[in-house]
Amino acid sequence: MLKDAYDVAVVGGGLVGVATAWGLAREGCRVVVLDEGDRAVRASRGNFALVWVQSKGYGLAPYAGWTVRSSEAWAGFAETLKQETGLDVCFQRPGGFHLALSEAELQARADALKRLHNQPGIVQYKAEILDHAAVKRMLPDIGPEVAGGSYCPLDGHVNSLRLFRTLHTALNARGVTYLPDHRVEAITREGGEFQLVTARGTITAGKVALAAGNANMRLAPMVGLEAPMLPERGQIVVTERLRPFLHHPVVTLRQTDEGTVMIGDSREESTDPRGLTIGVSATEASRAVRMFPLLASANVVRTWSAIRVMTQDGFPIYDQSESHPGAFTVCCHSGVTLAANHALTVAPMIARGALDASLVGPFSARRFHVQAAG
Amino acid sequence: MFKRLGDTGATLTLTVDGKPIRARIGDTVAAAMLAAGIDHCRTTPVSGAPRAPYCLMGVCFECLVTVDGVGSRQGCLVPVAEGMKVETQLGKREAGR
Ligand SMILES: Cc1cc2nc3c(=O)[nH]c(=O)nc-3n(C[C@H](O)[C@H](O)[C@H](O)COP(=O)(O)OP(=O)(O)OC[C@H]3O[C@@H](n4cnc5c(N)ncnc54)[C@H](O)[C@@H]3O)c2cc1C
Numbered sequence: 001m002l003k004d005a006y007d008v009a010v011v012g013g014g015l016v017g018v019a020t021a022w023g024l025a026r027e028g029c030r031v032v033v034l035d036e037g038d039r040a041v042r043a044s045r046g047n048f049a050l051v052w053v054q055s056k057g058y059g060l061a062p063y064a065g066w067t068v069r070s071s072e073a074w075a076g077f078a079e080t081l082k083q084e085t086g087l088d089v090c091f092q093r094p095g096g097f098h099l100a101l102s103e104a105e106l107q108a109r110a111d112a113l114k115r116l117h118n119q120p121g122i123v124q125y126k127a128e129i130l131d132h133a134a135v136k137r138m139l140p141d142i143g144p145e146v147a148g149g150s151y152c153p154l155d156g157h158v159n160s161l162r163l164f165r166t167l168h169t170a171l172n173a174r175g176v177t178y179l180p181d182h183r184v185e186a187i188t189r190e191g192g193e194f195q196l197v198t199a200r201g202t203i204t205a206g207k208v209a210l211a212a213g214n215a216n217m218r219l220a221p222m223v224g225l226e227a228p229m230l231p232e233r234g235q236i237v238v239t240e241r242l243r244p245f246l247h248h249p250v251v252t253l254r255q256t257d258e259g260t261v262m263i264g265d266s267r268e269e270s271t272d273p274r275g276l277t278i279g280v281s282a283t284e285a286s287r288a289v290r291m292f293p294l295l296a297s298a299n300v301v302r303t304w305s306a307i308r309v310m311t312q313d314g315f316p317i318y319d320q321s322e323s324h325p326g327a328f329t330v331c332c333h334s335g336v337t338l339a340a341n342h343a344l345t346v347a348p349m350i351a352r353g354a355l356d357a358s359l360v361g362p363f364s365a366r367r368f369h370v371q372a373a374g
Numbered sequence: 375m376f377k378r379l380g381d382t383g384a385t386l387t388l389t390v391d392g393k394p395i396r397a398r399i400g401d402t403v404a405a406a407m408l409a410a411g412i413d414h415c416r417t418t419p420v421s422g423a424p425r426a427p428y429c430l431m432g433v434c435f436e437c438l439v440t441v442d443g444v445g446s447r448q449g450c451l452v453p454v455a456e457g458m459k460v461e462t463q464l465g466k467r468e469a470g471r
């Protein structure tokens with residue numbers, strides 16, 4: 001390997017890593033992506049594919065603005081990917097719903113939105129509570145138990161597996177080196193360069209971006225950073241392909257561009273990606289049928305579970321190391337929603353060697369130290 | 375296209391898209407349709423390409439049909455019965471039907 005052959009090594013080839021790597025390549029960086037093999041646990045292969053705005057940011061108001069920024073950038077991001085690869089990731093932003101199955105749930109939803117939008121300094125966007133009749137005008141197939149819901153015109157969805165594949169295709173076309181089966185075991189720094197040690201040899205790069213999902217917890221301290229994580233499991237139920245009937249995604253249920261209905265919003269503490277709790281799938285499915293009774297006769301063709309990349313407070317972490325300048329963390333839940341930001345906003349900052357505090361300052365892991373915050 | 379090797383055994387009648395066909399007791403729905411000369415049992419949900427039973431042993435899911443109102447059943451795993459109503463599936467199924 002040539003010394004300093006790469007400007008940036010991205011650790012992790014999930015959605016966050018490949019979106020960042022693509023953005024770096026667009027900035028003219030020579031990029032290598034170091035990833036595990038085909039059997040790695042990847043949130044990017046098992047997610048729900050929403051590009052979602054409503055509800056985001058309670059407890060950290062700037063996260064709402066950060067999410068809206070990505071939502072606004074998404075259409076252009078998808079269009080650029082299409083021009084580069086010829087692949088359509090089927091991004092749609094028809095507006096999305098959160099449905100309530102009782103008056104109490106609807107009230108709780110209204111209260112939550114009010115608390116969220118009352119936070120000082122939060123970005124303002126439209127998110128409204130609608131009653132049964134108003135929801136029914138947009139979602140004609142809802143059942144009588146739906147008391148109403150919240151609607152936000154910024155919400156959308158995408159074909160997430162195709163997005164993952166498209167980004168890999170785009171990376172390849174831009175000459176980015178992708179190295180599977182290169183699990184990074186150790187990172188050191190010598191002479192202003194980073195050495196990334198794998199069982200297949202050591203790779204050298206001028207900068208390093210840690211995008212290894214939950215594994216950032218272990219890797220970040222090697223370069224003077226931290227990423228406190230709390231992985232959790234989610235389960236998804238998938239039906240056979242059905243004629244289009246659901247023209248807006250619901251946070252727990254959406255119909256894909258190819259007709260399948262995906263159901264799921266569960267959270268469990270388990271971190272076993274092979275396990276599946278039937279009771280959880282059954283609850284998800286029965287709520288879905290109460291929302292849309294016509295689903296009762298649809299066949300389920302698949303269920304799976306996947307591990308969410310989750311920081312301890314649920315918000316993203318973006319940092320540059322003080323002790324190891326040139327080392328960055330890029331780590332978050334909602335990596336589908338934020339893919340446009342990672343590609344178009346975070347990657348250029350890494351290429352320049354400085355994170356713009358006015359945009360990502362609130363997402364430093366320093367927030368986890370209460371004493372330091374004062 | 376397909377011919378039965380011997381022609382013994384009791385028969386029964388089922389319908390495919392409302393048209394009666396004869397089948398042998400013990401046939402699967404997929405085998406009965408093939409023996410009756412029906413060359414496809416569905417069209418695919420995405421591209422609309424015609425599909426026929428293929429593996430005849432439950433792994434390929436090419437043989438999906440609606441049987442007595444229940445959609446997307448594997449025809450190669452369902453034994454025929456007298457009076458059974460089989461419907462071919464065109465494209466995506468309509469939810470609630
Ligand atoms: C059930 C579920 C539903 C979700 N729904 C949505 C949704 O609707 N909308 C949304 O925006 N987000 C959703 N998400 C979240 C989204 O999927 C994740 O935020 C995103 O995929 C995270 O991407 P990642 O690249 O950080 O992590 P991962 O996809 O987990 O990838 C991490 C990568 O790092 C690699 N790696 C790990 N350790 C090392 C190492 N030492 N060296 C090299 N490589 C390493 C792994 O092999 C892997 O390829 C959902 C997640 C789940 C689980």
Ligand code: FES
Pocket residue numbers: 404426427428429430431432433434435436437438448449450451
């Ligand atoms: S023909 Fe293959 S599953 Fe029925």
